[in-house]
Amino acid sequence: MKKSKNSIKNCVHQLKVLADETRMMIIQEIIEESKTVSQINQKILVEQSLLSHHLKILRDAGLVFSERNGKSVLYQTSPEILSNSQAQTINLGCCSLNFPKKNKDLSK
Amino acid sequence: MKKSKNSIKNCVHQLKVLADETRMMIIQEIIEESKTVSQINQKILVEQSLLSHHLKILRDAGLVFSERNGKSVLYQTSPEILSNSQAQTINLGCCSLNFPKKNKDLSK
């Protein structure tokens, strides 16, 4: 069951997925570098199972993907949706979303 | 009841408002030039009252505004949310939405 990528329906669906405070925060957490579920959970204080449900919704929408790394699972934003030149733009087909680049502390 | 503009809550709320096929189509109809409700309704085939409800939701979110013009009411996108340089960008605070410029026929 593939979704026609540039249709307004699919774009609106992806937008709906992003139009949630928790999921928006998840994207902002992982858009610059991939993180494990528990790393995300340390920043976003919701029940573990709830976070997992949200991650599934993001996965199903093709906005993020995961890969297992030992005991934990790493999440990152799907390369297909990131505009190649600017790392902070999410392309949804009928429209694209721009996140202002946040200044992370460089001590790490 | 004013909404703090750049909060993630408000941004997500506006995104939620835009994450609807009908409302997305409304925005696309009026983003380049203002239109009356019936002009919009000619393009977007939903019940008049339903369209009106959607327009209210867009108004309440501060995404569009209306002004009466005789018997009809003109709708246009709020200037505050349009990035001044590019007419096709909607600024939501924590992120902004970009619409590709559609080529309208120039016969008008």
Next chain:
DNA sequence: AGCTCATATGAATTCATATTCATATGAGCT
């Protein structure tokens, strides 16, 4: 194999949002 840590899943419930339908308002016209 049994134990623990990390994450996922499913079903039930709660909460939000879209849709419908009937009706109201507001402006222009006769």
Next chain:
DNA sequence: AGCTCATATGAATATGAATTCATATGAGCT
């Protein structure tokens, strides 16, 4: 004032999405 056109509103219902809780899976360790 009464009529019509254009739009808005409210309440009822239907649909969908988020949250909770209990439990399952999967990997590494002893």
